[in-house]
Amino acid sequence: MHAFEYQHAETIEGAAEFLTQDNKAQLLAGGMTLLPALKSSLVAPTALIDLKGLIELKGACVDGDALVIGALTTHVEVAESEVINSAIPALTRLAANIGDAQVRNRGTLGGSLASNDPSADYPAAVLGLEAVIRTNRRDIPAAEFFTGKFETALQTDEIILAVRFPIPEQAAYVKFPNPASHFAIVGVMVVRDARGPRIAVTGASACVFRARELEDALRTDFNEHALDGLKFHREDLIDDLYATAEYRAHLVMAMARRAVAMASTRG
Amino acid sequence: MAQEIEFNLNGEQITCAVEPPTLLVDLLRDRFGLAGIHVACETSRCGSCVIHIDGRSVKSCIILAVEVDGCSVMTIEGLADGERLHPLQTAFGDCGGRQCGFCTPGMVMSALDLLQHNRDPDESEIREWMEGNICHCMGYHNIVGAVQAAASELQADTEV
Ligand SMILES: Cc1cc2nc3c(=O)[nH]c(=O)nc-3n(C[C@H](O)[C@H](O)[C@H](O)COP(=O)(O)OP(=O)(O)OC[C@H]3O[C@@H](n4cnc5c(N)ncnc54)[C@H](O)[C@@H]3O)c2cc1C
Numbered sequence: 001m002h003a004f005e006y007q008h009a010e011t012i013e014g015a016a017e018f019l020t021q022d023n024k025a026q027l028l029a030g031g032m033t034l035l036p037a038l039k040s041s042l043v044a045p046t047a048l049i050d051l052k053g054l055i056e057l058k059g060a061c062v063d064g065d066a067l068v069i070g071a072l073t074t075h076v077e078v079a080e081s082e083v084i085n086s087a088i089p090a091l092t093r094l095a096a097n098i099g100d101a102q103v104r105n106r107g108t109l110g111g112s113l114a115s116n117d118p119s120a121d122y123p124a125a126v127l128g129l130e131a132v133i134r135t136n137r138r139d140i141p142a143a144e145f146f147t148g149k150f151e152t153a154l155q156t157d158e159i160i161l162a163v164r165f166p167i168p169e170q171a172a173y174v175k176f177p178n179p180a181s182h183f184a185i186v187g188v189m190v191v192r193d194a195r196g197p198r199i200a201v202t203g204a205s206a207c208v209f210r211a212r213e214l215e216d217a218l219r220t221d222f223n224e225h226a227l228d229g230l231k232f233h234r235e236d237l238i239d240d241l242y243a244t245a246e247y248r249a250h251l252v253m254a255m256a257r258r259a260v261a262m263a264s265t266r267g
Numbered sequence: 268m269a270q271e272i273e274f275n276l277n278g279e280q281i282t283c284a285v286e287p288p289t290l291l292v293d294l295l296r297d298r299f300g301l302a303g304i305h306v307a308c309e310t311s312r313c314g315s316c317v318i319h320i321d322g323r324s325v326k327s328c329i330i331l332a333v334e335v336d337g338c339s340v341m342t343i344e345g346l347a348d349g350e351r352l353h354p355l356q357t358a359f360g361d362c363g364g365r366q367c368g369f370c371t372p373g374m375v376m377s378a379l380d381l382l383q384h385n386r387d388p389d390e391s392e393i394r395e396w397m398e399g400n401i402c403h404c405m406g407y408h409n410i411v412g413a414v415q416a417a418a419s420e421l422q423a424d425t426e427v
Contacts, residue, residue: 006270006287006333028334035329036311038288048287050334076323100399101380102314105323106330180312182398 019157071110128189128200277345314400324380364413
């Protein structure tokens with residue numbers, strides 16, 4: 001690995017200031033994306049600013065009609081949280097199925113969103129639930145946050161503090177995992193609330209997206225059979241050694257049906 | 268520039284200087300001779316290098332040594348109580364879960380995390396939990412059996 005400096009962040013302001021001074025410095029949370037990237041020389045930061053000591057960025061609470069989860073909350077903490085499980089059980093289940101136990105013990109919500117890996121699970125939940133990403137500067141609606149493959153609306157000196165998830169009536173996330181890594185070959189988040197049904201898809205394309213035509217089919221009848229006979233089409237589906245574009249289109253429908261069925265029965 | 272870190276290693280308080288790019292697995296093996304931590308894939312997939320930080324299992328090949336400043340680290344070398352092996356270590360031997368032995372330390376440390384949070388896991392919970400550990404002998408059956416045997420042993424211990 002190339003040489004870099006390492007610092008514990010003492011405060012959010014201090015960490016942001018460091019990033020403003022040095023635009024080649026990078027934040028470190030769980031390191032489960034950043035360390036593999038560093039080891040394979042995909043990134044070469046001048047310094048790492050470790051957020052792990054900022055405990056104010058950890059934990060979850062219900063605030064009015066929303067569930068707020070701190071950016072530094074690990075996947076295992078989400079999977080084991082009673083607060084999260086009673087507000088949005090789909091999130092606990094999603095987190096419990098990320099990677100493996102060791103990755104869940106380190107990886108964080110904020111790190112996952114900032115990475116915006118095309119096959120990551122959280123982006124589907126954040127987009128489907130129309131969550132808001134709170135940073136040290138502003139609130140970013142999910143629809144504006146994920147801008148492309150591994151790209152987000154975050155500025156280089158912007159830090160995710162927390163994510164605010166409106167609590168839905170019903171929601172479920174189902175993925176077809178890559179058997180080796182557990183990343184989603186296709187993952188579908190289905191949400192139902194007063195604003196209607198929403199479906200967000202990860203793994204299928206370079207960036208998470210909403211499947212509006214499937215949402216329309218569910219509008220009058222929120223039932224898996226409302227999707228019967230529909231075929232999913234999109235130009236830019238990923239075609240790689242794990243799954244062809246055609247197979248991914250098929251998986252979108254299969255995962256959507258399962259997620260609708262699960263959301264209807266479990267809430 | 269080397270940085271000073273302080274952490275607890277298998278019960279002993281350690282202070283040492285490390286360069287920030289040093290991986291935790293390299294520090295523990297090269298500086299402290301803890302060769303029970305195995306290195307195989309080096310890409311976070313195989314689980315041979317699993318150790319515990321603050322009571323939770325982690326893959327030491329994707330953690331920087333500087334990240335454990337102020338933490339408590341336990342490796343397979345810290346598991347036995349003197350000469351007395353931990354029930355997991357005994358069960359891996361008794362149940363034929365060791366095979367060639369290469370993946371064993373990582374498997375044991377991973378299973379320890381499971382049993383510390385779930386005293387009585389069923390077979391599917393064990394298999395799911397051990398997803399991050401690969402056995403190249405492909406002998407998962409006896410490994411799962413060993414974890415089950417250790418779970419029963421640990422429960423019997425606490426009931427006495
Ligand atoms: C073997 C393996 C299997 C995996 N399987 C899955 C899976 O099945 N599903 C899945 O979704 N993911 C999976 N992952 C990815 C894992 O979930 C992510 O690595 C993790 O969530 C990233 O979080 P982190 O805290 O480790 O981020 P880090 O690696 O520390 O950081 C990642 C990036 O985010 C930035 N960052 C971190 N925190 C913040 C913040 N608060 N504000 C702004 N920027 C920030 C960092 O600067 C860096 O660029 C897997 C990873 C591994 C190694």
